[in-house]
Amino acid sequence: MSIDRLQAHYGFTRMPFSRDIPPQALHPHPTHREAIARIDWCVSQRQLAVITGEVGAGKTVAIRAALSGLEPSRHQVIYIPDPTIGMRGIQSQIVTALGGTPAFYSGVLATQTAGLLAGELDERARLPVIVIDEAHLLANSDLESLRMLTNTDMDTGSHFAMLLVGQPTLRRRLKLAVLAALDQRISTRYTITGMGATDTADYIRHHLKFAGRSDPLFSDDAIGAIHQAARGYPRAVNNLAIAALIATYAAQKSIVDLGAAQSAITENNE
Ligand SMILES: Nc1ncnc2c1ncn2[C@@H]1O[C@H](COP(=O)(O)OP(=O)(O)OP(=O)(O)O)[C@@H](O)[C@H]1O
Ligand SMILES: [Mg+2]
Numbered sequence: 001m002s003i004d005r006l007q008a009h010y011g012f013t014r015m016p017f018s019r020d021i022p023p024q025a026l027h028p029h030p031t032h033r034e035a036i037a038r039i040d041w042c043v044s045q046r047q048l049a050v051i052t053g054e055v056g057a058g059k060t061v062a063i064r065a066a067l068s069g070l071e072p073s074r075h076q077v078i079y080i081p082d083p084t085i086g087m088r089g090i091q092s093q094i095v096t097a098l099g100g101t102p103a104f105y106s107g108v109l110a111t112q113t114a115g116l117l118a119g120e121l122d123e124r125a126r127l128p129v130i131v132i133d134e135a136h137l138l139a140n141s142d143l144e145s146l147r148m149l150t151n152t153d154m155d156t157g158s159h160f161a162m163l164l165v166g167q168p169t170l171r172r173r174l175k176l177a178v179l180a181a182l183d184q185r186i187s188t189r190y191t192i193t194g195m196g197a198t199d200t201a202d203y204i205r206h207h208l209k210f211a212g213r214s215d216p217l218f219s220d221d222a223i224g225a226i227h228q229a230a231r232g233y234p235r236a237v238n239n240l241a242i243a244a245l246i247a248t249y250a251a252q253k254s255i256v257d258l259g260a261a262q263s264a265i266t267e268n269n270e
Contacts, residue, residue: 016211017238029199039066046158053192056235128160136166147182194232222261
């Protein structure tokens with residue numbers, strides 16, 4: 001089964017439900033827009049925000065969309081996709097992004113990071129925006145170090161914005177006594193939930209339209225079944241929709257019906 005054949009069968013101009021959907025073609029469902037609004041606010045106020053959501057809820061996509069809307073000459077985005085590199089790794093990335101050479105000794109590196117972060121706005125009129133994705137993977141000691149970073153800076157008037165993005169365990173971890181000081185510094189919190197049934201239906205049609213099919217390709221009950229099984233989470237919707245397209249193709253049918261959706265759901269649960 002090749003993607004080419006699938007595309008030809010349905011007359012898609014590009015594959016729908018793909019990961020590489022450009023920011024301007026994203027589906028603007030309410031939680032997506034809300035998340036972007038929170039991120040924009042956090043950046044404009046130079047604050048610390050925490051964005052959480054289940055796996056595949058659309059966290060990374062929302063960040064990308066929000067960051068792509070920032071004026072590049074006035075912001076220095078430092079995106080850290082994998083925080084398991086540890087605090088040293090994070091500090092090194094920040095220093096490098098701000099044009100420095102990371103110091104060898106940890107104590108020096110910490111001071112260097114804080115210094116460069118504080119200077120970027122004053123000296124180059126660019127606001128550093130630190131984004132840590134998968135932040136639930138941060139060790140408690142790393143979270144504590146991040147607090148120290150915000151401490152030195154944010155008490156005297158903040159010179160950067162920071163977004164912690166991760167799975168719901170992040171929110172729960174921040175409630176731990178040892179992290180209370182960091183928790184207090186968080187000004188914005190937002191949880192990206194699954195889409196409602198109407199939004200999922202609209203989301204599916206949106207992806208199909210982007211792939212060149214504006215006519216109803218999925219039956220309403222197929223959409224309903226996919227929504228329920230995916231609990232409205234975009235990545236799960238994508239996976240089920242693609243599996244349903246393949247099942248429909250295999251059955252040599254042209255409309256994705258409830259049967260195709262159900263077989264996609266069954267396959268997915270195996
Ligand atoms: N607003 C949207 N419009 C179109 N597609 C979307 C949207 N939000 C999410 N998606 C789709 O859902 C997929 C999953 O989104 P994303 O990678 O942002 O999830 P995540 O919350 O970061 O997941 P993880 O916890 O696994 O990192 C994306 O690859 C994209 O295809
Ligand atoms: Mg992600």
